[in-house]
Every structure is written in structure tokens, then in C-alpha cells.
Amino acid sequence: MKRILLLGDIHANYPALKAISKYIQPNKFDQIINTGDFTVYSTFPNETIKWFRKRRKKAICILGNTDRRLLRILKGKKLKRPKKEEKRVMYFWTSENLHRKNITYLKFLPKETDFTVGKIRCGLFHGTRDNLDEELVPSAPESRFQQLARNSPYRVQIMGHSHVPYYKIVDGVHFINPGSVGRMFDADPRASFAILKVSSGKIAVEHFRIPYPVEAVVKDLKKHRLPEIYTKMFQTGEKLN
Numbered sequence: 001m002k003r004i005l006l007l008g009d010i011h012a013n014y015p016a017l018k019a020i021s022k023y024i025q026p027n028k029f030d031q032i033i034n035t036g037d038f039t040v041y042s043t044f045p046n047e048t049i050k051w052f053r054k055r056r057k058k059a060i061c062i063l064g065n066t067d068r069r070l071l072r073i074l075k076g077k078k079l080k081r082p083k084k085e086e087k088r089v090m091y092f093w094t095s096e097n098l099h100r101k102n103i104t105y106l107k108f109l110p111k112e113t114d115f116t117v118g119k120i121r122c123g124l125f126h127g128t129r130d131n132l133d134e135e136l137v138p139s140a141p142e143s144r145f146q147q148l149a150r151n152s153p154y155r156v157q158i159m160g161h162s163h164v165p166y167y168k169i170v171d172g173v174h175f176i177n178p179g180s181v182g183r184m185f186d187a188d189p190r191a192s193f194a195i196l197k198v199s200s201g202k203i204a205v206e207h208f209r210i211p212y213p214v215e216a217v218v219k220d221l222k223k224h225r226l227p228e229i230y231t232k233m234f235q236t237g238e239k240l241n
């Protein structure tokens with residue numbers, strides 16, 4: 001049996017990643033997947049990226065939209081979105097505080113990728129396989145899942161971005177979103193992740209929600225005098241606005 005740890009949308013929330021790491025012993029997994037958005041909104045982008053760099057051999061990671069925006073800022077380009085000044089602060093703070101080694105690591109990551117477990121082909125996307133920025137949620141019309149399943153070279157499609165954990169099988173394709181490790185939108189601040197098990201062609205998925213020390217995130221945001229909208233976001237487990 002192959003066991004794959006599915007992580008994503010960590011958003012620099014290292015205390016949440018560490019809590020998961022303690023809970024499930026990542027070294028026991030055959031592979032560790034990250035659906036993207038390592039960075040922005042908490043103050044631990046370096047610790048977060050280092051965690052994956054240390055597990056380079058097992059980790060399969062892609063960039064998320066926040067990571068792509070961050071790389072554009074680092075190239076000297078203007079940040080178009082978000083528009084609100086308070087929301088832009090974390091992008092600039094991250095660009096100023098990210099260590100060189102971690103910038104290099106991000107620069108070499110793909111926007112999407114695929115891998116094989118047993119004989120099962122898995123696609124990994126931040127949004128969906130035809131739109132990097134699509135926020136696919138389980139309540140989306142069945143027809144959308146059918147479109148994504150049509151001619152899919154992958155039996156499993158793993159996605160992030162919507163921060164909504166789900167597992168759906170449509171037309172034989174398994175759609176999995178592990179939810180967000182570090183920035184939930186459903187008013188439950190606990191960290192979300194999933195485990196994918198593949199055994200002789202059979203696929204099983206289990207989702208988890210575990211608590212982590214939110215106060216560690218809040219304390220560090222305050223230490224760096226960052227806007228209160230971020231501390232509120234982590235405390236409530238809700239979107240910025």
C-alpha cells in the first residue's frame with residue numbers, strides 16, 4: 001500500500017504545518033504533496049518552505065497564486081491584486097523577508113505537475129486542470145466535474161485554492177482537495193489535510209482537521225506590527241473580508 005500525505009494552502013502558517021507534522025509523522029509517507037500557496041498571510045514563509053526543502057526527495061509541490069504573485073513582486077513587477085492596501089501588506093512583507101534559498105526553491109517549482117502511484121496517474125493543480133485560478137468547490141455543478149473528468153489522463157485530480165476540503169468521484173475520476181493547512185474559510189480555524197491511500201488499484205481518501213496554536217501566529221503578527229485584519233482572520237478561520 002502507498003500512503004500519500006496531501007497538504008496545501010499553508011499560507012506561511014508554520015505552526016499549523018508543525019502541528020500536522022507532529023500528528024502524523026510525515027516520514028512514514030511514500031510521498032508528500034503540496035497543492036501550492038506556501039506563502040503570504042502569516043509570518044513563517046521561510047520555516048514553511050524549509051520544511052519542504054528538507055523533504056525534497058518525497059515532496060511533490062506546485063506554486064499557488066499567492067506564490068506566483070510573490071515571485072512577480074520579486075522580479076520587480078507591480079502587484080495588481082489584491083487592491084486593498086491592508087491586504088497587500090503581507091505580499092510586500094513576505095517579499096522583503098524571504099531568504100534567498102527559499103526564493104530559489106520557489107522559482108524552480110512548476111505551476112502544475114503529475115505523478116504516478118502504483119499504476120494510477122495523478123494530476124496536481126492549484127486551481128483546476130484547465131484554469132490555474134479556478135476555485136472549485138464540491139457544490140459546483142456536476143457538469144463542471146464532468147468536463148474536468150472528460151478525456152482526463154489522470155484517474156486522480158488533486159487540487160487546492162478553494163480552501164474547501166472534499167473528495168468526489170465523477171465519471172471514474174477522483175477529485176480531491178485536502179483543504180487548507182493554514183487559512184481556513186469555514187469559521188473553523190483548525191488545520192486541514194488529507195491522506196490518500198492506494199492499494200492494488202484501489203483508492204481511499206481520508207480528511208482530517210486538527211487544532212494548532214493559533215496564538216503563535218497571532219503573537220508573531222503582532223511582533224512584526226502587521227495589520228489586525230490578519231490576526232482576526234487566523235483567530236476566526238474566516239476570509240479577509
Ligand SMILES: [Fe+2]
Binds near residue numbers: 009011064161163
Ligand atoms: Fe490559498
